[in-house]
Amino acid sequence: MASQTTADRTTVTSLGPANPNHNGHGGRSDVSDLGDLGDLNGNFNDAAGRPGPLPNWLVADLRTDHAGETGAVFIYRGMLATTRHAAVRHFAQTHLATEAAHLALIEPWLTPRQRSLLLPLWGVAGWLTGALPALLGPRAAYATVQAVETFVDQHYTEQIERIDRIHPAKASPALNEIRALLAACRADEIGHRDEAAELLAGHATPLSPALRLWVWSVGAGSRAAVKVCRRI
Numbered sequence: 001m002a003s004q005t006t007a008d009r010t011t012v013t014s015l016g017p018a019n020p021n022h023n024g025h026g027g028r029s030d031v032s033d034l035g036d037l038g039d040l041n042g043n044f045n046d047a048a049g050r051p052g053p054l055p056n057w058l059v060a061d062l063r064t065d066h067a068g069e070t071g072a073v074f075i076y077r078g079m080l081a082t083t084r085h086a087a088v089r090h091f092a093q094t095h096l097a098t099e100a101a102h103l104a105l106i107e108p109w110l111t112p113r114q115r116s117l118l119l120p121l122w123g124v125a126g127w128l129t130g131a132l133p134a135l136l137g138p139r140a141a142y143a144t145v146q147a148v149e150t151f152v153d154q155h156y157t158e159q160i161e162r163i164d165r166i167h168p169a170k171a172s173p174a175l176n177e178i179r180a181l182l183a184a185c186r187a188d189e190i191g192h193r194d195e196a197a198e199l200l201a202g203h204a205t206p207l208s209p210a211l212r213l214w215v216w217s218v219g220a221g222s223r224a225a226v227k228v229c230r231r232i
């Protein structure tokens with residue numbers, strides 16, 4: 001499936017909900033139906049054929065994406081707050097623009113009530129995730145971004161594969177739009193990951209044990225945050 005999604009590189013700025021109001025979900029979603037994904041609901045229309053609410057599992061997915069892109073914006077704001085290194089600043093500025101574009105594209109798919117209640121926490125966590133390694137230097141900054149984006153690639157891939165389990169005959173235009181949006185974001189994140197890895201490879205010395213531990217904790221923290229975000 002992953003190879004299928006890499007072919008979907010799209011310009012994210014061309015994507016967005018054709019009808020932002022179709023996400024009129026009444027309240028916060030219950031993700032208890034995520035245990036069995038065999039009966040994914042891809043029908044976005046109500047009984048009268050009008051655009052209906054997004055299914056709960058997709059709202060939960062998009063909530064994690066919205067929170068993650070918020071965190072990503074703050075990662076680069078944190079980096080820019082603590083580094084004067086010209087290359088790192090350029091890296092952070094270009095990535096910040098992309099992450100802000102991702103956030104702007106995902107946001108209209110969720111009502112304010114459907115977004116994570118913990119957005120301020122994700123912002124602070126993101127800011128620290130960018131600011132702390134940038135204080136240490138370029139190598140720590142690039143290793144952190146590589147770890148984050150490795151996780152985000154897996155995260156978007158899982159969501160795209162979930163959508164692909166819906167029979168095409170049941171998929172709605174909205175679902176196809178969301179799939180294209182996720183695929184485009186994923187392509188950007190892969191680019192970010194590879195760019196960070198390339199810049200990191202330019203530094204000959206291997207990562208210290210402490211930095212390796214930090215990188216591991218960034219991945220573990222991201223996984224934990226997604227679990228929380230599905231519910232809160």
Ligand SMILES: [Fe+2]
Pocket residue numbers: 069072098099102185189
């Ligand atoms: Fe992003």
Ligand SMILES: [Fe+2]
Pocket residue numbers: 072095099149188189192
């Ligand atoms: Fe990214």
